[in-house]
Amino acid sequence: MREGPTLGRSAGATDTGRRRRRNEDSYVCEPPLFAIADGMGGAQAGEVASRLAATVLAEGGPGGTTGDGEARVEALIREANRRVFQRSHEDAAMSGMGTTMTVALVNAEAGTIAFGHVGDSRAYRVRDGRLEQLTDDHSLVGELVRSGKISPEEAESHPQRAVITRALGTEPDVDVDTFTIETLPADLYLLCSDGLTDMLRDREILAVLEGARDLDAAARRLVEAANSSGGDDNITVVVFEIAAAASEETMRLPAVAPAVELDDDEDTLSGLERVRAVDTTAISAEELKRYVEPEPADGASVAAAAAPRGRERRRRSVLPLVLLVLLLVVLAVLVAWGLYR
Ligand code: MN
Secondary structure, eight states: OOOSEEEEEEEEEEEOOSSOSSOOEEEEEETTEEEEEEEEOTTTHHHHHHHHHHHHHHHOOTTOSOSSHHHHHHHHHHHHHHHHHHHHHHOGGGTTOEEOEEEEEEETTTTEEEEEEESSOEEEEEETTEEEEOSOOOBHHHHHHHTTSSOHHHHHTOTTTTEESOOBSSSSSOOOEEEEEEOOTTOEEEEEOHHHHTTSOHHHHHHHHHHSSSHHHHHHHHHHHHHHTTOOSOEEEEEEEEEETTOSOTTOOOOOSOOOOOOTTOOTTTTSOOOOOOOOEEOOHHHHHHHHOOOGGGOSHHHHHHSOSSSOOOOOOOHHHHHHHHHHHHHHHHHHHHHHO
């Protein structure tokens, strides 16, 4: 029997959630390749974008199947980008569509996983009872947190937390973040869309993962927990684990926390305050700079570090709408105040 870690079980689950009409998320669970895509665009365009990107990935993509882990992951994502971009220009109804994409490619022999990602769908690792986020969100609030403008707590309820700074399919080419990590037996990995992470805190995600009987149950229960917390957006998760080759017990999850049972009628997470999700949009590098650029006295280094590398992103800001809503709220308060005097 072969020594060392090997790829264990894996499972995926997706759900429309409680407030959306359509599920614009897609996922790939084809060991050793795993991915999440969260689409955006009008009408059915978001679904088309995420499904097309997932299909390109699952098929391997022309010319994308060679090279080492990171090179292959990047080639796959860039091919998916080309296909979504091309489609959006062939069909007017699909104009402007895009999708996030987070990919993990496991090399069990080498004991490594290559990740590639664009957007705000995340990858996490559970090791030694700790949940660790592996990816940096390509989002407005992600940039604001990294540049120290707002705290991670402020990011959770930020009205523009759905604004992403990079997307697949909105430009002819795309910047892909790639990195490789080493695995250990009993590692558990989670890829997920923001419909999960906007609804659940890290400790809640960890409790569900560690309390589940197996990975199918874990994936299902994550979706249930996000729905119990409001289900404001589509929820998609992919989980996979690294097991010891000699062990038959590939289903065992790192056991630290006691089992957490989440019955459908037992709404254990509903007490937490949640804010309604807003539609994902992309903003350009220039718009982003207006948010993260330091005051003139601070110099330019922070802005340079915070701005996304490479070309300008698609311009589709939600700012005017936010200002309009604020104005309406102020007006409503003034009118109500006037009535009650
Ligand atoms: Mn989403």
